[in-house]
Amino acid sequence: MKKIIVLLGIILATTSCLDDKKEDKSNDQKITEPIEESLDFITVAIDGKDFETCEEKDCPRVQVSYLKAENKPAIAEKINSVNENNLIKIFSSPEEEKPSPDNLQDAVKNFVDDYFSFKKEFPESPAEYEAEVSQNIRFRNDSLIVVETSFYLFTGGAHGYGATRYQHFNAKTGEALAQADLISDKTAFTNYAEKKFRKKFNIPMNSPINSTGFFFENNTFTLPENMAFTNDSIHFVYNRYEAASYAEGELQLSLPKSEVKNWVNY
Template identity: 30%
Template sequence: MKRILLVLALPFALLSCGRKEEKKLTPISYEMKTFRVESKIHCKTDSLCAFYQVSYPAFTGLDTTVLAILKKDIDSSVSMGNPEAEGKTMEQIGAGFIQDYEDFRKEMPEVPGSWNYKANVTVETLTDSLLSLSVQEEYYTGGAHGGYGIYYINLNPRTGEEFTLENLLKPGFEDPLTKIGEKIFRKVRELSDTASLNASYFEFPDDKFQLNRNFGFKKEGIVFYYNSYEIAAYASGPTEVLIPYEEIKDWLKH
């Protein structure tokens, strides 16, 4: 199903208000597509098979340069963080994933279990000045447990430039935003206002809370996502810090 540009009643919409448009902007729309590749051997049962799958939005109304930037960003986010995948497309990454499985299966046919990778790229916000995507991936290649992560891509859909916090917030926002983020982090993790973060098994330099660079823009607010292993052991799981726009309304650009 094709979905069109949604100019939300959000702070980003304000960024374009009051500007004189030099020309009429082409409407942006998208429809979801799925890329999937499967192993051609050892697929008789679910326990002996492998697949790599990515569901992603395919856009129309974007400049070809922006489309190229966007594809590169998405491709780099669906590689399980493998440095050898740098510069490769999802099609190449998927082919390599399946080839690795088949090579492994040939060497160790007696080892049970399947390999799988699945990613969903979701449009969180789409306006004429901001496209914010979340990339949710989960995978398993053997071992005690699989992997899981959420990553964000933010750019200006008209220019392809990265959309940063500085594009939305007034200068000097860093300390106030961090204080609000820490308050929400402690609430999510059920920590008191005075509890030591490091003593609570969260790893922050000098025991001082920091917002990370993995953030996105949702309808409700700015979300910062700490993946497993980033600031705590795997058993602690990931942490999502959602800062409502209402909490930072004094720092929003108008």
């Protein structure tokens, strides 16, 4: 009888050890399994005072705060490339004959250098340059990322120029999306948007779109260059001079997504 009890004890002990080893092995697998990182965004800052040329001179006020995608290289690189090019364009005048800068840092530096050149040529001028740029994620889900850019530039004259711009990205691939990618039926979408625009800004339906002071090209309503697709609405921004005078400021309009869902892709 004692031999049987001892034998049972040995069997139970051996089984327990085997179970422990299995559990340990399972735990090891859980610990060593790679965890897939999600696409993330950080904020990067550029200040005019950081440039060497500003160490001994009074630098123009320059504050740039922009987004940079991280963690998923294949997607992040596409987003960052398009985003940086969009930011460079803010500092690049279409009239300039010199080539566009290779990166945003150089674009901001050119802005600072232009200020010093201006001051050298017109030392008595009280005009001061100013540049302010900021970005945030306006909307994001599993299929869409919307980056909002707000900026203001002043290089002398009666006033500066500011605007809001939106850039849409495919969240799964990082590809930049144009307006044609977002809207499936532009004609129907535009007709609906015009009705909403006329209602908000008190333009009679039987009158020309410019009858109350707007200046759409060829007196024909057009969609704004900048729209932000969100979860439940589509937000329009007509920046200064796009459809009205500078004094009118930004013109904004929001369309419920539920009312236009048949004409959009996102």
